[in-house]
Amino acid sequence: MKEKVTIYDISKKLNVSAATVSRALNNNPKISLSTRELVLKTAREMNYKQNRLAQALKSGKSNNVGVIVPYINRSFFSSVIRGIEEELTPHGYHVIICQTHENYEYEIDQINTLINTQIDGIFMSVSKTTLNTEHIEKALAEGTPLVFFDRKKDIPGVSSVTIDDFKAGYLATEQLIKQGCKKIAHFSGDLNLEIYKNRYDGYIKALEDNNLKVKQEYILKTNSKIESGASAVEELWELNEKPDAIFSASDYTALGAIQQLKKMGLKIPEDVCVTGFSNEPFTKYMELPISSVDQTPLTMGKIAAQVFLEQMNENQKVSIEKKVVLTPELIVRESSNRRTK
Amino acid sequence: MKEKVTIYDISKKLNVSAATVSRALNNNPKISLSTRELVLKTAREMNYKQNRLAQALKSGKSNNVGVIVPYINRSFFSSVIRGIEEELTPHGYHVIICQTHENYEYEIDQINTLINTQIDGIFMSVSKTTLNTEHIEKALAEGTPLVFFDRKKDIPGVSSVTIDDFKAGYLATEQLIKQGCKKIAHFSGDLNLEIYKNRYDGYIKALEDNNLKVKQEYILKTNSKIESGASAVEELWELNEKPDAIFSASDYTALGAIQQLKKMGLKIPEDVCVTGFSNEPFTKYMELPISSVDQTPLTMGKIAAQVFLEQMNENQKVSIEKKVVLTPELIVRESSNRRTK
DNA sequence: AAATATGAAGTAATCGATTTCATTTTTGAA
């Protein structure tokens, strides 16, 4: 375990001041070419590594950003993080990840320790159980730039990158209608969360625009689990008028629905069309590939990173709120496509 | 944007020295109960937040660790990271993530900037294109603790957490044999990578132990893509003696194989049994669920974190190499299970 | 040749927290 080499070691060896070494290392113009090269060469020889911690303390910039998500091993979130990382790495930033486990208390903890760590910014997708935003506003009050992605809260002055969930719901429903479906059910998530509310609204609007009646008994709240989709189908099929399509706000409930429908002897997409949400990898790989809405997570991450970088370059005084809304991509696969059959 | 409160602000306000404030904040016994409580109370009132950067610089411990993986949005890697994060967060560590894109040059960059950032340790799964280990040994020479997971390199003194890929290959093959399969093909990855070599060796051993001949034309190198699995099947089915089972070292090639086999009118598992590797989420969700080997990534991450923590607690002098080998779990599903039919 | 401008390098303060060593205050025993 070697001693770490500092600029003082270099300055001693060369009989110059640490300031000179620092200037040489930082391409400061106030230094002669010859000393600069000498310092650079010596630094290389001595295997000098800059201590970014010291630099960060001095400059007040750590070059670290924090990303707060419910779970990092969800396809959607890990892809967003990948996007953020790829966009920020070339700018010298590192990405610190935190999980909330969809837990409000954890979220508060994470946000606070991130601030202690002197991160330069926070990217976050709020937990489902987060109802108030005190902790976030406290972070903002300390002057920490924050960008929401996907699951946002409306706080004045805070930028966000989301997809147009309304449009997504609309497109998905409309496509089902175009397949000739007239009795379209909807599996929703928690309507307190903006994203689910918007998908729901899009569904309603598409029905209305096409003169289809909205039936409350066709709208069920599910919990993104496979079983939830299966039991929702059971519930629906007790109705007198069975649906002929399902637009699910989650791929997992869509999958559960499909499994249950098959078990009941129904044909997909002939008897019932099904569309999910998120474009989870598995939807593509099924023998009966499932239609879904792609949320372009990689792009979302990259754009969130860009919004952050812009904010960093702006005049510190003016922080402009930027709301980027990405266009979702409806991916029609066999589960809602009667034409190919 | 408020000014940040430091211990000096507190010390000024209370007319005590910064040393006293620091001691109070750190539960140092060399301080009277009354001043401690006064300081703590004032700190709370002034909304004091510890600057972990300054602390890190002073102590030489950043409480950050780096994780280097090919891509963070692969189910396996993101789950390992989740495990690491969950285990280390309670100990005050933060996890910084880096992607290599399976690129040797990136890997070098990432490892170097991590060291500059003064991380306390590195977790890594090496890139496929990484053949030599100079960059890693350089990091070790600087005294950075490093733990490999899954894809390791053999470097003396370095701990690792892997699964028993040999056993995994053996179990998977054996199960196929128990199904009555006698002509078992193997789709391997790059045999330069230890993990693929071990799976391959396990496959060979299982055949030998069961007096089945190893046929070179049954062993194909694939690249973890669906198409690669499909074309491998095409190649195999040009042979005079077609296989009656496939053990694939990747779930994706297994999927490609299944798709191709179906296209050719073959029945699974009746005509051909197929087993994949990694237990990718989709394998479970298929209409024909695919048998696979689970690598227990969450556990792997947690154990890697524990190994790191142990190393941190050890006498700095003695660094004990620890090689943890986890037992893989063969998950038998329909694609290789003839009994349920 | 004297005065001024220019460039190169050094000095010392700073970022915020911790810690060694020295000093002051308090406590308790004689």
Add this chain to the structure above:
DNA sequence: TTCAAAAATGAAATCGATTACTTCATATTT
């Protein structure tokens, strides 16, 4: 009441890098 021991506190150095301010030597101008 006195004095040593213990407890509480302060001063200042330190971690490593950056930078405003100074100093010094050389180059340029008159």
